[in-house]
Amino acid sequence: MTTSHMNGHITEDSDSEAKNVDLASPEESQKHREMAVDCPGDLGSRMMPMRRSAQLERIRQQQEDIRRRREEEGKKQELDLTASMRLKKLAQIPPKTGIDNPIFDTEEGIVLESPHYTVKTLEVEELLTSLKHIQHVLVDPQSQEDISLILQLVQNTDFQNAFKIHNAVTVHMNKASPPYPLISNAQELAQEVQSVLKPSHHKDGQELNALLNAPHMQALLLAHDKVAEQEMQPEPLTDEKIYENIGVYGGETVKIVRIEKARDIPLADMHGTLTFVLIPSQQSKPPPAKETVIHVKAHFDYDPSDDPYVPCRELGLSFQKGDILHVISQEDPNWWQAYRDGDEDNQPLAGLIPGKSFQQQREAMKQTIEEDKEPEKSGKLWCAKKNKKKRKKVLYNANKNDDYDNEEILTYEEMSLYHQPANRKRPIVLIGPQNCGQNELRQRLMNNEVDRFASAVPHTTRSRRETEVAGRDYHFISRQAFESDIAAGKFIEYGEFEKNLYGTSIDSVRQVINSGKICLLNLHTQSLKTLRNSDLKPYIIFVAPPSQERLRALLAKEGKNPKPEELREIIEKTREMEQNNGHYFDTAIVNSDLDKAYQELLRLINKLDTEPQWVPSTWLR
Incomplete structure (x- = not known):
């Protein structure tokens, strides 16, 4: 059975309705149209009033529900309209510097004031995880391609850094802030309200008018407007105010650069201050190459107080010929930074010393000027001009192998520490002028420690005598073989005496070294360059004479x-040897007393076994 409502009446239909209507008379059918056709007549007439009343009550209840629902929807629309109008009013108010009253979009709606609101930010790792999850879900080719492109973007370093900066700015801008005044003319608005309420006779209006006219309320509104006016004034644009919270983004320091435009700066349409916020680049930079410290031996004296070209005399480092310098920086080719060996603890800052090329150029120019100042004497005109020509070649042809090249302008020599092996002793070379005691010192070492020291067997072209043993006294070779060895550079030094050639070969010195003994040599200064260019690693000691009076007394004893x-x-010969060959000397002994000089010589030789020594770096390459 189905029931339908037609104009406030109820009709009931059934499958037997047509049959029942045909059996009834027209009058009965008209009279009982609204009663149940399958009920007895007396029952139907008795139950109809009660059934109709319940149905009408149900209709009234439904209409009341509809009315109530419409009222609630109207109130909701009114609230939405009120909120919208409030947002519009807030949008029209000029904001204070920075965002002090944030409006956040949340899942529930718009939150106008949220002092305890916490902004949630998405991390890069979470974004990557979500994208990878979507990549497994979406399997069609187009989606896979799109997600791959997005993954490449998210995995890019620049994007990730920008994402971190965005999160940092978002958190900063959405921080809770104290209440901020909306208007600064509350007293004026109160006066307008009073003018509207003045003619009103309504009780509530009269009470509000009296309240606004009260002295305390007037004072409160006046104080509010004064405070609000100060709060709403724009703050001065200072670096501290503008950038107080952007000092560090993503773990990197942000720098602020300000440019004040001067009149001579041709920047169109620019005035005032131009401020740059510099965020460090995230591109990986190769670490700066650590400059290697080199150790050099000085071959000249230097006093910065006498140098007009030193950038800062207070920072200049004085040194003497033979000092070892530790050069820590050659960034400026003209002025190096260095320490003296042994002064690192006492010298807090590195000192300035002339660079090698700068010193060579300066010395070459000095020699050229001195040569130009020399008077051209008779008989030496051509020679003087020839020498000047060679000296000038140093300035313009420094790389050529001329007779007078850069090697003659002594500056620095790179050195390294070397500890001699126990089974390969360095040869000891004694150098000095005649009658200064070097021969006596050598002979005393040979006689006192026969098992420790030995001399190299010389070569000669003369015939062997009856008392001589080949290989012990001399190596006897033909003149042709001797001259062939000279041409091959096999001799340290050689000479001719009574038409016979004599010389000391490199191989003969090497034989002593290979035997485990220390080879003692007395050589001329002209032989030192050849010896140092060999692989023998000699230790050269200069035996210098004492004062002239002391030297006379020593020679008188002999x-x-x-x-x-x-x-x-x-x-004079001593000074000449030091001037021309001093850069070859490892150390010097002043022979003021032969016994003391012998003890000092022995101490220096023994130190070679216990302490590393500075040697030319070319020896160890």
Whole structure:
């Protein structure tokens, strides 16, 4: 059975309705149209009033529900309209510097004031995880291609850094802030309200008007407007205010650069201050190459107080010939930064020393100027011009192998520490002028420690004598073989005496070294360059004479009576040897007393076994 409502009446239909209507008379059918056709007549007439009343009550209830629902929807629309109008009013108010009253979009709606609101940010790792999950779900080719492109973007370093900066700015801008005044003319608005309420006779209006006219309320509104006016004034644009919270983004320091435009700066349409916020680049930079410290031996004296070209005399480092310098920086080719060996603890800052090329150029120019100042004497005009030509070649042809090249301008020599092996002793070379005691010192070492020291067997072209043993006294070879060895560079030094050639070969010195003994040599200064260019690693000791008077007394003990000019010649020869060959010397001994000089010589030789020594770096390459 189905029931339908037609104009406030109820009709009931059934499958037997047509049959029942045909059996009834027209009058009965008209009279009982609204009663149940399958009920007895007396029952139907008795139950109809009660059934109709319940149905009407149900209709009224339904209409009341509809009315109530419409009222609720109207109230909701009114609230939405009120919120929208409030948002519009807030949008029209000029904001304070920065965002002090954030409006956040949440899942529930719009939150106007949320002092305890916590902004949730998405991390890069979460974004990557979500994309990878979607990549497994969406299997069609187009989706896979799109997700792959997005993954490449998200995995890019620049994108990730920008994402971190975005999160940091979002958290900063959405921080809870104290209440901020919406208007600064509350007193004026109150006066307008009073003018509207003045003619009103309504009780509530009169009470509100009296309240607004109260002195305390007037004072409160005045104080509010004064405070609001100060709060709403724009703050001065200072670096501290603008950038106080952007100092560090993504773990990197942000730098602020300000440019004040001057009149001579041709920047169109620019005035005032131009401020740059510099965020460090995230591109990986190769670490700066650590400059290697080199160790050099100085071959000249230097005093910064006498140098007009030193950038800062207070930072200049003075040194003497033979000092070892630790160069820590050659960034400036003209002025290096260095420490003296042994002064690192006492010297807090590195000092300035002339660079090698700068010093060579300066010395070459000095020699050229001195050569130009020399008077051209008769008989030496051509020679002087020739020498000047060679010296000038140093300035313009420094790389050519001329007779006078850069090697003659001594500056620095790179050195390294070397500890001699126990089974390969360095040869000891004693150098000095005649009558200074180097031969006596050598002989005393040979006699006192026969098992430790030995001399190299020389070569000769003369015939062997009856008392001589080949290989012990001399190596006897033909003149042709001797001259062939000279051409091959096999001799450290050689000479001719009474038409016979004599010389000391490199191989003969090497034989002593291979035997485990220390080879003692007395050589001329002209032989030092050849010896140092070999692989023998010699230790060269210069034996210098004492003062002229002391030298006379020492020679007198030996039964010698030198003339004053002979003594002066020895002293002059000493200066000449030091000037021309001092860069070859490892150390020097002043022979003021032969016994003391012998003990000092022995101490220096023993130190070679216990302490590393500075040697040319070319020896160890």
